[in-house]
Amino acid sequence: MTNAPQHFAPIQRLLHWLMAICIIAMLFIGVGMVSSVAQKYLPLILIHKTLGVALLVLVLVRLALRLHFGAPPLPADLPPAMKLGARLSHLLLYGFMIVMPLLGLGMLWAAAYPVVLYGGIRIPALLPQSDHAHTLFWNAHVYLGFAFFALVLLHLAAALFHALIRRDGVFATISPLPQRQRMKPTE
Amino acid sequence: MNQPGRVERSSLGWLVLIAAVVGGSAAAFAYTAGWLTPGRLTPDRMIAALTPPSGPPLGHRRNHAKGICFTGMFEANGSGVELSRAKVFVQGRYPALGRFNLGTADPNAVDATVRVRGMGLQISAADGEEWRMAMINPPFFAVSTPDAFHDLLVAAGKKDPEAMKTFISANPEFAAFAAWAKAAPWTGSYAEDSYNSLNSFVFTNAKGDEHAVRWSLVPTAAPTSIAQAELEKRGPNFLEQEITNRVRSAPQRWTMVTTVADPGDPTADPSKAWPENRRKVQVGTLVVQRIEPERDGPCRDINFDPTVLPQGVRVSDDPFPAARSSVYRKSYDLRAAEASDYPRTEVAKP
Numbered sequence: 391m392t393n394a395p396q397h398f399a400p401i402q403r404l405l406h407w408l409m410a411i412c413i414i415a416m417l418f419i420g421v422g423m424v425s426s427v428a429q430k431y432l433p434l435i436l437i438h439k440t441l442g443v444a445l446l447v448l449v450l451v452r453l454a455l456r457l458h459f460g461a462p463p464l465p466a467d468l469p470p471a472m473k474l475g476a477r478l479s480h481l482l483l484y485g486f487m488i489v490m491p492l493l494g495l496g497m498l499w500a501a502a503y504p505v506v507l508y509g510g511i512r513i514p515a516l517l518p519q520s521d522h523a524h525t526l527f528w529n530a531h532v533y534l535g536f537a538f539f540a541l542v543l544l545h546l547a548a549a550l551f552h553a554l555i556r557r558d559g560v561f562a563t564i565s566p567l568p569q570r571q572r573m574k575p576t577e
Numbered sequence: 578m579n580q581p582g583r584v585e586r587s588s589l590g591w592l593v594l595i596a597a598v599v600g601g602s603a604a605a606f607a608y609t610a611g612w613l614t615p616g617r618l619t620p621d622r623m624i625a626a627l628t629p630p631s632g633p634p635l636g637h638r639r640n641h642a643k644g645i646c647f648t649g650m651f652e653a654n655g656s657g658v659e660l661s662r663a664k665v666f667v668q669g670r671y672p673a674l675g676r677f678n679l680g681t682a683d684p685n686a687v688d689a690t691v692r693v694r695g696m697g698l699q700i701s702a703a704d705g706e707e708w709r710m711a712m713i714n715p716p717f718f719a720v721s722t723p724d725a726f727h728d729l730l731v732a733a734g735k736k737d738p739e740a741m742k743t744f745i746s747a748n749p750e751f752a753a754f755a756a757w758a759k760a761a762p763w764t765g766s767y768a769e770d771s772y773n774s775l776n777s778f779v780f781t782n783a784k785g786d787e788h789a790v791r792w793s794l795v796p797t798a799a800p801t802s803i804a805q806a807e808l809e810k811r812g813p814n815f816l817e818q819e820i821t822n823r824v825r826s827a828p829q830r831w832t833m834v835t836t837v838a839d840p841g842d843p844t845a846d847p848s849k850a851w852p853e854n855r856r857k858v859q860v861g862t863l864v865v866q867r868i869e870p871e872r873d874g875p876c877r878d879i880n881f882d883p884t885v886l887p888q889g890v891r892v893s894d895d896p897f898p899a900a901r902s903s904v905y906r907k908s909y910d911l912r913a914a915e916a917s918d919y920p921r922t923e924v925a926k927p
Contacts, residue, residue, distance in 0.1 A: 417606070421610040425620070426617075426620075427618050427620055427623060428896070429899045432902065501909055501913065504705075512705075512706070519878040525910075525914040525916075543602055546602070547599050550591070
């Protein structure tokens with residue numbers, strides 16, 4: 391399937407894989423730190439906050455790139471249900487990437503915690519303390535975090551399905567490797 | 578080459594691989610979350626151990642549940658600058674907010690029945706940088722590790738008298754605390770107690786020199802020893818009434834005394850006091866100017882998480898601040914969600 395002419399731009403691919411690694415790390419750190427009372431709790435929460443704010447900046451850059459460059463079309467023979475699923479899941483992934491850091495910041499602000507990142511960078515509070523808002527944001531951050539992880543797994547399964555089973559060139563559009571090295575020698 | 582869009586028999590192996598990748602990832606996530614290791618000490622388990630048989634104190638802190646708010650100033654004398662570049666050590670006056678409290682999970686405890694008294698404190702620098710601490714009046718902590726503290730809570734909650742004996746034989750450091758609890762004098766006022774960080778922290782000064790320290794807030798009011806039986810006659814809330822009246826008639830003061838460890842002192846174990854001859858530096862004075870009930874007071878919304886530290890102060894190898902931070906956070910999440918069980922009397926916040 392080397393005849394698909396359109397791919398994501400190199401900067402889009404770079405951001406995709408960089409953010410993929412960071413987001414998976416964030417999900418694991420998040421669920422791990424809140425179940426720990428060990429000393430690693432403090433560095434983990436510092437990484438979680440710092441990386442979360444960095445990812446919020448990165449997703450805005452990525453969104454701008456997506457609007458500028460667009461995305462390659464899906465294969466014409468892909469069943470309509472799968473096309474719809476692909477579009478919806480990507481929309482949801484962007485939604486999670488934008489909403490999760492905002493909920494994280496919001497729940498800290500609403501609990502009157504100072505938000506201090508790695509290197510002592512302080513993020514000013516944009517919300518006053520509020521029990522109600524804290525509870526809402528905290529619950530949303532936790533449960534949407536689980537949903538985000540489930541969606542990441544679905545995305546991963548779909549990517550492998552395209553790459554290994556359908557071999558329809560969809561994976562090549564975002565592949566971190568240059569196009570010609572994508573095929574394994576055994577193939 | 579496969580035909581696009583056709584799933585062939587040879588794909589079965591790939592499907593199994595995909596299922597394995599997804600399933601393995603989900604299992605790793607579940608393990609990280611602690612769902613596969615129920616023996617792990619989590620904040621939830623610590624809070625379960627703190628919860629009395631009668632149920633959790635809904636809307637209140639899960640420990641040190643009874644308390645009263647104060648506001649005032651921290652007056653830095655400038656001597657702390659030599660040890661730490663924390664802005665609040667530069668000579669000057671900084672707003673302080675805190676909470677006198679009792680070491681109990683019962684927000685309606687009778688004051689004279691609670692051995693451990695505490696102070697939560699937040700000092701804010703001019704630029705808003707915060708330093709939060711939570712101190713108690715014993716001169717050393719009951720146990721050496723957060724796991725041992727959990728075991729203590731579990732053992733103390735059991736009716737079986739053997740449970741405490743088993744705990745003490747496994748955690749002999751507890752004997753010193755038990756002796757303190759039995760013999761230490763009681764005072765009749767929050768204003769006459771010393772409040773100690775117990776945990777060690779690391780101060781870093783402007784030159785980058787580091788010192789392991791602990792600190793205490795030592796009252797300027799002279800402590801008067803009163804028998805516990807005498808205190809029991811004063812009513813269930815005498816500490817709150819006394820401090821309210823006392824501060825109304827005059828501000829109350831504590832000197833913040835920093836103790837600097839010598840190399841080799843046990844910085845990781847708050848149950849081990851450092852030798853008395855260690856260098857002590859008076860860095861300032863806490864002036865408590867106003868007392869307010871917790872229900873509508875300014876301390877209600879604050880989690881006195883001892884890891885909220887300014888630049889120039891960081892945690893040491895003491896395992897407790899991290900554990901306290903994790904458990905206090907959980908306690909805050911719970912009590913914020915339960916705010917309707919402890920309603921404010923003023924106009925509700927949005």
